[in-house]
Amino acid sequence: MELKMLLIISVSAIFVSNFVLHRFLGLCPYIGVSKNLDSALGMGMAVIFVMSIASVVTWSIFHYFLEPSPINIIARCFHKNPPDLTFLRTIAFILVIASLVQFVEMVIQKLSPGLYRSLGIYLPLITTNCAVLGVSILNIDENYNFLQSLVNGFMSGIGFTLALILMAGLREKLELANVPKSMRGTPIAFITAACMALAFLGFSGLTIN
Amino acid sequence: MKEIIKYALILMAVTLTASGALALVNHFTAPKIEAQKQKELSLGLAYVLPEAESGIIIEEKLNETVIYKGYANKDTTQLTGYAFSAYAQGYSSRIWTLVGVDTAGLINRINILDQKETPGLGARCTEIKSGDKNPWWQRQFQEKNAQTIAVKNDGGTIESITGATITSRSITNAVSEQSRILFNNLNHQE
Amino acid sequence: MSRFKEFTKGIFSENPVFRLMLGLCPVLATSTSVKNAIGMGLAVLFVLFCSNVIVSLIRNWVPAKIRIPIYISIIATFVTIVDLVMAGYFPELHHSLGLFIPLIVVNCIILGRAEAFAGKHTVFLSIIDAFGMGIGFTAALITIATFREILGNGTWLGMTIFGTGFEPVLLMILSPGAFLTIGLLIGFLNWFEHYRTVHHS
Numbered sequence: 097m098e099l100k101m102l103l104i105i106s107v108s109a110i111f112v113s114n115f116v117l118h119r120f121l122g123l124c125p126y127i128g129v130s131k132n133l134d135s136a137l138g139m140g141m142a143v144i145f146v147m148s149i150a151s152v153v154t155w156s157i158f159h160y161f162l163e164p165s166p167i168n169i170i171a172r173c174f175h176k177n178p179p180d181l182t183f184l185r186t187i188a189f190i191l192v193i194a195s196l197v198q199f200v201e202m203v204i205q206k207l208s209p210g211l212y213r214s215l216g217i218y219l220p221l222i223t224t225n226c227a228v229l230g231v232s233i234l235n236i237d238e239n240y241n242f243l244q245s246l247v248n249g250f251m252s253g254i255g256f257t258l259a260l261i262l263m264a265g266l267r268e269k270l271e272l273a274n275v276p277k278s279m280r281g282t283p284i285a286f287i288t289a290a291c292m293a294l295a296f297l298g299f300s301g302l303t304i305n
Numbered sequence: 306m307k308e309i310i311k312y313a314l315i316l317m318a319v320t321l322t323a324s325g326a327l328a329l330v331n332h333f334t335a336p337k338i339e340a341q342k343q344k345e346l347s348l349g350l351a352y353v354l355p356e357a358e359s360g361i362i363i364e365e366k367l368n369e370t371v372i373y374k375g376y377a378n379k380d381t382t383q384l385t386g387y388a389f390s391a392y393a394q395g396y397s398s399r400i401w402t403l404v405g406v407d408t409a410g411l412i413n414r415i416n417i418l419d420q421k422e423t424p425g426l427g428a429r430c431t432e433i434k435s436g437d438k439n440p441w442w443q444r445q446f447q448e449k450n451a452q453t454i455a456v457k458n459d460g461g462t463i464e465s466i467t468g469a470t471i472t473s474r475s476i477t478n479a480v481s482e483q484s485r486i487l488f489n490n491l492n493h494q495e
Numbered sequence: 496m497s498r499f500k501e502f503t504k505g506i507f508s509e510n511p512v513f514r515l516m517l518g519l520c521p522v523l524a525t526s527t528s529v530k531n532a533i534g535m536g537l538a539v540l541f542v543l544f545c546s547n548v549i550v551s552l553i554r555n556w557v558p559a560k561i562r563i564p565i566y567i568s569i570i571a572t573f574v575t576i577v578d579l580v581m582a583g584y585f586p587e588l589h590h591s592l593g594l595f596i597p598l599i600v601v602n603c604i605i606l607g608r609a610e611a612f613a614g615k616h617t618v619f620l621s622i623i624d625a626f627g628m629g630i631g632f633t634a635a636l637i638t639i640a641t642f643r644e645i646l647g648n649g650t651w652l653g654m655t656i657f658g659t660g661f662e663p664v665l666l667m668i669l670s671p672g673a674f675l676t677i678g679l680l681i682g683f684l685n686w687f688e689h690y691r692t693v694h695h696s
Binding site: 311312315316319320323326327330331334335337338341345419421423425426 | 558560561564565568569571572575576579580582583584586590593647648663665668669
Binding site for chain 3: 118123127183184185190221224226233277283284285
């Protein structure tokens with residue numbers, strides 16, 4: 097049952113409710129970084145990493161510090177009823193994500209300067225990537241446990257990267273096509289996204305028994 | 306080194322001020338938000354337990370699940386039925402359905418209180434046709450046995466919404482599963 | 496730049512959605528109906544206004560190195576305030592906008608304006624900028640929502656436009672319709688811009 101739930105979460109995150117094409121999360125980098133395949137792949141990897149770790153860290157902060165539940169730290173240490181701090185969710189999550197991205201930036205700069213240069217401005221922009229904050233909040237709203245949140249974060253990152261790579265491949269081809277002048281660049285990218293979203297709608301019939 | 310400490314202190318001051326401001330706003334809005342939730346719940350319960358309208362509805366905990374017992378009189382002598390929440394993983398959201406059954410296990414009414422399904426497809430589970438007072442799809446559930454209810458594709462009597470088989474099936478199965486749990490617990494109580 | 500120009504640039508020449516391509520996620524997600532569009536637009540306008548004012552007020556005391564986390568904290572505070580007030584007083588709108596209310600905090604427009612403008616200009620100019628950008632954002636949202644709601648649902652702001660014989664184009668309400676609408680609109684605006692420059696020279 098536990099494994100089946102994880103499988104459902106994975107299939108849903110990648111295909112049925114794809115983060116970019118169905119939930120509209122992560123659009124800015126989707127349009128901005130999908131111009132060529134290599135940077136798309138690099139960005140995708142970074143996003144998968146950030147989303148997975150962010151899911152886990154934000155889940156822990158919410159359930160151990162903010163939500164008044166039996167596992168709350170304050171409840172455990174002081175044996176009193178912990179205050180309901182769930183209203184601090186947004187500010188806590190975004191600050192955690194910002195720090196995480198800063199950390200990932202430093203790591204990439206040390207390990208792979210080439211990747212760091214090619215990602216350029218888009219690396220710190222992962223902080224404002226709706227997908228990262230989005231998946232953190234979704235994990236809480238859907239009442240996932242620790243493992244489910246981790247899987248959801250990781251798989252949503254994969255779904256995002258999948259859409260990103262598909263888009264990059266298509267855009268590389270579009271560069272060589274004869275597109276009307278007003279539609280060149282972003283407009284035709286959106287129309288392409290529309291076709292992809294249409295295709296992914298076909299996954300809505302997927303069920304797991 | 307001194308700079309880092311100064312920066313850390315400034316950041317801490319900013320976040321503390323922010324948290325303080327939020328705590329203040331939360332203090333004023335939290336009771337309103339709670340009141341909204343309670344109102345939604347009690348309206349929903351009154352709808353699925355109509356015979357308890359002049360009586361009282363009491364919340365109880367049965368084996369870790371919350372159920373509601375409806376009585377026709379305020380002195381809890383005449384039990385008219387039970388209500389419980391059934392949660393279903395729909396196509397794109399978690400669907401919250403309130404189910405009211407009579408003591409024999411037949412459904413009074415269901416009330417889908419929360420869903421974010423696809424508009425025009427799954428979201429039609431809460432659609433009210435013009436001139437009607439309640440959702441047409443949910444009316445099918447009335448008077449049926451809660452524990453054996455199923456969609457037509459699974460051998461039951463509930464007609465799925467066109468193009469929204471996932472939503473229809475999830476809701477129906479959640480209702481039957483949760484009512485089986487309820488009556489199981491009730492039987493074990495005796 | 497004249498005060499008036501500061502204001503109108505947010506609506507036309509530097510429209511955050513159609514020209515600067517910022518804040519796209521909520522635009523596509525909340526443009527399913529004009530009512531949602533107005534709600535989201537006003538929420539963003541409120542946060543943009545408040546954050547621009549505060550950022551501009553403290554601009555001389557913020558150390559440059561930690562300005563981004565400070566801006567984020569300020570924006571997150573106002574977003575939470577909007578979230579709580581909406582949940583308490585406008586529960587239906589809060590429910591339809593859902594996830595995208597807290598996501599206002601990562602709306603590139605707000606952080607972008609704080610960093611690019613409010614941190615360097617006076618409070619008065621920052622207020623004008625906030626209103627310009629906010630109204631521009633809302634106008635773009637309402638435009639896209641108008642197309643999607645009329646074609647996809649046969650209504651505008653809930654009022655039925657066509658008679659009962661109208662078969663709504665369901666696709667417009669779903670995700671492909673969103674991408675299609677914004678792609679065609681930007682393409683049209685590009686064409687219009689080109690047409691204007693050609694005919695003015």
